[in-house]
Amino acid sequence: MKPKLLEIRQGVLSKNDRLAQELRARFAAAGVFVINLVSSPGSGKTTLLEITLSQLRARGHAAAALVGDLATENDARRLARSGAPIRQIVTDGICHLEAAMVASHLEGWDLTALDFLFVENVGNLVCPASYDLGESMRVVLLAVTEGEDKPLKYPTMFHSADLVLLTKMDLAQATEFDREQAYAAIHAVSPGVPVVETAAKKGRIDGWLAILEERAGVKATPVPGD
């Protein structure tokens, strides 16, 4: 990488950081807890989000989501079935979301009416690591199908995680997943980071929902008949 490119890139990053701080203040004032979901392509972000949105709704919480992709609006269509407000951010080839993209897609939404706002980043274990989106919590997903060594190979991303979700746990046996080795790799790059295991396709996300409610400081008030 050339020094000049690096210098300009740092300028873009610090502009992003300033904007992310403004977003963070805005989210705090509105009382909305914001989650930035990052992972490789295919780690199960959208499947997790789909069930999370409907479960949160059933527990009496208001949630919305922004979903980032290089191309297609498929995820937004898929998530809209949950009944939650959803907007798609198409990055048109850019490998990460930026604070400005989040800000421009919030227009017209009443943030004070929300308990949770999820931001599903572009599937990429490198680029999104450097871009603060003003989130309250950054969550990195690692599917058991990807191999236990990924945290060691993508340390910046895992180091920046506030929480790691081990996803697709229902495939652990079929993939000969080594749980101990995965935890060791995660904690080697991010000592003490909490790890929660999920199997969203099988509906097993209880630990994740509990952490969301605890961190956001909200309690479940189940909606009758939902």
Added chain:
Amino acid sequence: MKPKLLEIRQGVLSKNDRLAQELRARFAAAGVFVINLVSSPGSGKTTLLEITLSQLRARGHAAAALVGDLATENDARRLARSGAPIRQIVTDGICHLEAAMVASHLEGWDLTALDFLFVENVGNLVCPASYDLGESMRVVLLAVTEGEDKPLKYPTMFHSADLVLLTKMDLAQATEFDREQAYAAIHAVSPGVPVVETAAKKGRIDGWLAILEERAGVKATPVPGD
């Protein structure tokens, strides 16, 4: 993205293209067939490469590999067990390999002695798409565990593929993989691109080996007792 950043990035790219053309001429003169392997993190590039190197050796071919990662030399150590010459390229946070990195890691290697040179790119479905490495063939891996929609969501990468490998086919049933939907997505962004199915962990890579030998114009001459 700012116009100035874009302009400088284009400069870096065209410098890369020139260097890639030089590499391509050098590979052709040496008679070595070069494969650029790209995919998401965890699609099985290293596992495929491990068995490919030993199978090619058993079929009488000389092969070597360069392996790119943001951090760690684990893959080089793992692949060295195949007996093939291996070098690790640590990109130190950069999300793709560049032609200059390939060139600088070839020093001292006699390319004329090789039939195949594999370049395992950084696990990333976005950044490596724009960087020509002088390869003879670009191969994009898609694991059945990642979901059938990935070609639609990462069209630039799949569009640039000379060949798509569907990997981890042994997990197709456990993941409820929809073969027809996956082929439709691949061919929507890259009409007519050949697709080969593999299960490297189970030793099923015959179609892949046949394509390598056909494209490189070499024939198997099994090594007795290997």
